[in-house]
Amino acid sequence: MTMLKDTPSPFDVLLVEDELADARLVGFAIRQSGIACTLHHVTDGHEALAFLKREAGRYDGVPQPDLILLDLNMPRMNGGEFLAAVKAQENLASIPVVVLTTSAVERDVEHAYRLHASGYITKPVDMDEFTTAMRHLLEYWRMLTRLPKKE
Amino acid sequence: MPDALTPITLIPHGYCISWQPELVAAFVIGNLLIALAYFTIPLVILRFIRQRRDIDFQHLHWLFAGFIITCGITHLLHVVELWYPVYYLEAWMDIATALVSIIAAFMLWRILPVLVSLPSSKQLIEANQELLKIGAELRDRETQLRSLGDSLPDSFLYQYTLEGDIPKFLYISSGVERINAVKAESVMLDAMLLLAQIDSRQLDEYAAGQALSLRESSDFDMALHMRRPDGEWRWLQVRSRPRKKDSGQVIWDGIATDITDRHLFETEINRLAQAVEQNPAGVLITDVNGSLEYMNAACTRISGYSFAEAYAKNRTPRELISSEMSDADYGAVQTQLQAGRTWNGILRNRRKDGSLYWEQVSVSPLFDNEGKVASYLYLRLDVTEQKNAENELRLRSTALERASADLTRFADVSAHHLMEPTRRLTSYAQQLRARVDHLPDAMRDEELRTSLNYIEQDAARLRGMVRDVQLYLAAGTPRAELRMEDANAVLEALRPRLSAQLQAGKVELEVGILPEVMLDRPRLTDMFAALLDNALRHGAPPDPDVTARIRISGEHEEGLSRFRIRDNGRGIPPEYLERVFEIFERLNVTGSDGGTGIGLSIARRIVESRHGRIWIENDPDGGAMVVFEVPDSV
Numbered sequence: 001m002t003m004l005k006d007t008p009s010p011f012d013v014l015l016v017e018d019e020l021a022d023a024r025l026v027g028f029a030i031r032q033s034g035i036a037c038t039l040h041h042v043t044d045g046h047e048a049l050a051f052l053k054r055e056a057g058r059y060d061g062v063p064q065p066d067l068i069l070l071d072l073n074m075p076r077m078n079g080g081e082f083l084a085a086v087k088a089q090e091n092l093a094s095i096p097v098v099v100l101t102t103s104a105v106e107r108d109v110e111h112a113y114r115l116h117a118s119g120y121i122t123k124p125v126d127m128d129e130f131t132t133a134m135r136h137l138l139e140y141w142r143m144l145t146r147l148p149k150k151e
Numbered sequence: 152m153p154d155a156l157t158p159i160t161l162i163p164h165g166y167c168i169s170w171q172p173e174l175v176a177a178f179v180i181g182n183l184l185i186a187l188a189y190f191t192i193p194l195v196i197l198r199f200i201r202q203r204r205d206i207d208f209q210h211l212h213w214l215f216a217g218f219i220i221t222c223g224i225t226h227l228l229h230v231v232e233l234w235y236p237v238y239y240l241e242a243w244m245d246i247a248t249a250l251v252s253i254i255a256a257f258m259l260w261r262i263l264p265v266l267v268s269l270p271s272s273k274q275l276i277e278a279n280q281e282l283l284k285i286g287a288e289l290r291d292r293e294t295q296l297r298s299l300g301d302s303l304p305d306s307f308l309y310q311y312t313l314e315g316d317i318p319k320f321l322y323i324s325s326g327v328e329r330i331n332a333v334k335a336e337s338v339m340l341d342a343m344l345l346l347a348q349i350d351s352r353q354l355d356e357y358a359a360g361q362a363l364s365l366r367e368s369s370d371f372d373m374a375l376h377m378r379r380p381d382g383e384w385r386w387l388q389v390r391s392r393p394r395k396k397d398s399g400q401v402i403w404d405g406i407a408t409d410i411t412d413r414h415l416f417e418t419e420i421n422r423l424a425q426a427v428e429q430n431p432a433g434v435l436i437t438d439v440n441g442s443l444e445y446m447n448a449a450c451t452r453i454s455g456y457s458f459a460e461a462y463a464k465n466r467t468p469r470e471l472i473s474s475e476m477s478d479a480d481y482g483a484v485q486t487q488l489q490a491g492r493t494w495n496g497i498l499r500n501r502r503k504d505g506s507l508y509w510e511q512v513s514v515s516p517l518f519d520n521e522g523k524v525a526s527y528l529y530l531r532l533d534v535t536e537q538k539n540a541e542n543e544l545r546l547r548s549t550a551l552e553r554a555s556a557d558l559t560r561f562a563d564v565s566a567h568h569l570m571e572p573t574r575r576l577t578s579y580a581q582q583l584r585a586r587v588d589h590l591p592d593a594m595r596d597e598e599l600r601t602s603l604n605y606i607e608q609d610a611a612r613l614r615g616m617v618r619d620v621q622l623y624l625a626a627g628t629p630r631a632e633l634r635m636e637d638a639n640a641v642l643e644a645l646r647p648r649l650s651a652q653l654q655a656g657k658v659e660l661e662v663g664i665l666p667e668v669m670l671d672r673p674r675l676t677d678m679f680a681a682l683l684d685n686a687l688r689h690g691a692p693p694d695p696d697v698t699a700r701i702r703i704s705g706e707h708e709e710g711l712s713r714f715r716i717r718d719n720g721r722g723i724p725p726e727y728l729e730r731v732f733e734i735f736e737r738l739n740v741t742g743s744d745g746g747t748g749i750g751l752s753i754a755r756r757i758v759e760s761r762h763g764r765i766w767i768e769n770d771p772d773g774g775a776m777v778v779f780e781v782p783d784s785v
Contacts, residue, residue, distance in 0.1 A: 022571075125614060126578075
């Protein structure tokens with residue numbers, strides 16, 4: 001697990017991404033966006049599930065994420081399988097998952113939404129665009145998660 | 152007088168009667184008259200015999216004449232004896248007369264039955280009357296025969312002879328008028344009226360047959376093809392039998408029968424038989440029990456079995472036709488046939504030599520006049536070659552499909568996988584650029600900047616190419632329902648997206664009334680976007696003062712939609728007409744531009760996936776014109 005912590009914030013983001021280069025770019029984009037958040041990074045679906053389920057005490061003390069950014073093409077457990085597993089767990093199903101991937105194939109988009117993804121973003125090539133996209137995304141979800149929950 | 156005849160011891164007979172003159176006179180006259188009468192009678196007999204040659208008297212008449220003459224001589228001797236005593240001579244004469252008389256009497260006894268049987272004149276009269284009656288009956292019969300001859304429906308009777316070499320009809324019945332359309336009387340007068348009707352090609356054969364019949368006294372029999380005066384052709388079966396009269400004259404009696412209908416029928420039957428026998432398809436007929444009745448030459452060619460082999464071995468069609476068929480399937484075939492329906496199938500079969508072949512078999516019941524199934528007709532075609540070709544084709548097309556699918560999948564996957572590093576390359580180059588830009592001026596290195604420029608430039612090019620490949624691959628399959636889409640609506644929807652480009656280049660876009668086209672809407676949009684993009688990029692007029700103009704027109708005819716996208720630019724060199732549609736082929740005809748040249752390739756892939764055509768030509772008025780056609784049929 002890599003922790004990219006800028007400023008202490010109550011907004012926790014879990015990035016599930018096997019490519020370190022991409023994970024780093026996401027880190028750049030978030031930092032440049034100026035949105036305060038804590039980014040947790042795991043490299044595949046298995047690891048992500050372990051993170052969420054607090055398996056073997058490895059993630060004790062780390063808060064559950066407010067938002068999950070998910071890559072689709074990953075070894076071991078891919079994005080789709082992970083998404084299905086998360087949505088099948090009652091206590092985890094409410095965490096919004098935004099798919100963040102290179103693929104713009106309609107089939108993949110449809111598949112992601114059918115598995116109850118909360119959003120789908122094709123990784124922009126241009127860094128400025130990427131930064132803007134990340135800013136809007138994080139602002140939106142931070143606002144949503146901070147709304148008072150209905151009892 | 153010799154002494155032996157007149158011995159001295161004897162005395163003449165005149166002395167016995169004392170030469171009484173009246174007695175001597177009576178003796179002389181009586182005996183002379185008797186002798187005269189006796190010598191006359193044989194003459195009468197001989198004359199009678201000569202005139203009635205029909206009666207055979209078995210030489211009795213000679214005996215009669217002989218004994219009468221000897222009697223006559225005896226009576227003459229009686230006269231001589233009055234004066235000369237020739238009694239020895241008379242005695243010898245009496246013995247001779249007795250001998251002749253005895254033989255005659257004996258012969259007469261023998262011939263008595265013949266004499267009794269000689270008809271009496273009454274009998275002869277009766278016989279004559281009988282004869283007249285028979286004659287009348289004969290005439291009656293002849294009349295009857297002639298009327299019979301006249302009333303034969305499809306035949307006529309005739310009788311002819313040869314006068315010199317020329318035939319002469321002695322009789323011909325009136326049927327000749329119906330069959331040959333010539334009058335019987337006229338033919339009687341001139342036989343050539345009839346004989347001239349014979350087909351000239353048969354004349355040699357006819358003459359030879361006639362000559363043979365005359366020479367060998369054999370029957371003449373021939374089918375004659377004859378052309379009537381009205382032009383109608385008839386076939387006549389002619390049979391004549393010659394007979395020779397005592398006079399040496401030869402007469403033929405005969406009958407001619409019109410066999411035109413039969414001949415045509417036989418010709419037709421023969422033709423049908425040949426058609427079946429020589430048919431390239433195997434024809435086989437069995438009875439209702441499946442026993443072989445007929446098979447043509449093609450069957451032998453197909454299966455290797457001759458009819459004799461198949462028949463002798465009593466091979467049923469079960470063995471001949473369906474050696475590899477299961478009993479259950481064969482039963483199903485039988486059931487279908489018994490229900491009066493045709494059965495079709497393609498079977499693998501084994502030839503006599505053991506080799507395998509494919510045949511297409513059609514079995515249908517043949518019905519008799521009462522509508523009952525009388526036999527089964529099998530039509531067989533060797534389809535081994537087609538079957539092999541079909542298999543070959545199927546294998547090849549499967550292999551081709553697999554190769555094509557593999558290729559698409561490979562391209563798809565590699566494009567996708569290439570995209571990720573391409574994207575990161577671009578992103579990191581930008582990131583690097585940002586850092587370099589923030590460096591203090593003192594640390595700026597020109598070499599670093601140039602290298603970075605090249606990295607950025609190639610990253611961008613790589614990105615564009617990978618994206619184009621993805622778009623190109625996606626162009627091969629519909630992205631929405633395939634139906635008749637309104638091209639006008641698609642262009643209207645496309646116009647806002649293009650307006651910036653149109654305004655920037657000051658390009659006029661003229662759209663005519665466009666037809667509908669059988670293409671899914673997303674790809675139809677892609678088509679026009681690609682073609683308009685191409686026109687905008689390459690279609691600028693050489694003279695900057697001339698307004699660039701893009702015109703789109705189209706029509707629907709004969710089951711396909713056709714569109715034309717015309718610009719008024721400089722057109723394209725002929726050697727590029729085909730190359731412009733190749734993937735990544737960009738022609739640098741209008742100077743630099745940013746595209747990778749994938750647009751026309753995508754357009755071609757879309758059109759060809761719908762079995763349409765696309766081409767580019769130079770408009771006679773200047774400028775290039777892209778034309779594409781898409782058929783309605785899916």
